[in-house]
Amino acid sequence: MALFPDPFNTLLGLQEALDAFKTSGWLQSSVSGSGSYPPLNVFRRGDDFVLIAEVPGIDKSDLDVQVKGRTIRLSGAKTIKYPEKASLHRRERLTGRFDRSLTLPVEIDPEGVKAECRDGILALSLPRADRDKPRSIKIG
């Protein structure tokens, strides 16, 4: 049974679902640097997990993703080049280096991790390791 009656039918449904998990203790203390860049969300999709981070303005080549055991490390740098002789009127976009890692409470298959970066969104698909998948036990 789904937790919400078709929660993603509307944008509001999705937003409420995301809000509800802001207090989730799923990663507990295992998120190093919660509140660091980049902000990320983790979803469950079937047996597997998906990590999504917003990284607008960062070129793929400036992003580094490493997986070691259950730990995922995202590092890189965001730079913005303004043309010479330009006068800045407004500057809200932030730049700098970042390096954060998080440890998932489940085993993932490091070989099966796929990363995709499009339109400023980094999506990592994290397949759950076979040995960690729940198994039905037949009662003999």
Add this chain to the structure above:
Amino acid sequence: MSGAQELAVREKQELANKQEKTVPGRYFVPAADIFETETALTVLVEMPGVERSAINIAVEEDVLRIEGQIDFTKYQGMEPVYTEYNVGHYARGFTLSSQIDRDGISANLADGVLTLTLPKAKEAMPRRIGIN
């Protein structure tokens, strides 16, 4: 600027004082940079997750309006387990001065950043005055 500084998270700001939307859901104000050169004003707007086809740019009564819709159907079948940010459509408006050539405005989208180039009208370009 030194590139060594640590990149901080910019909390998403919810759009306030918006015109009433008829669709339920929250809108956010995208972060923007604006800079000016001799020939143009450039506006850079961060709208991660918005595809090219989902961006609407319009000039109405001297206001340049930008709206970007995210495709939230991509989240179908996904159940959040840990979240740090919310997702939503983006909307922001900028008042244009009379020095902008409205017909010359062009836009480009790369890595979730929308770049709007607003060329200055001929009259507004700086002129060098030679001394006889």
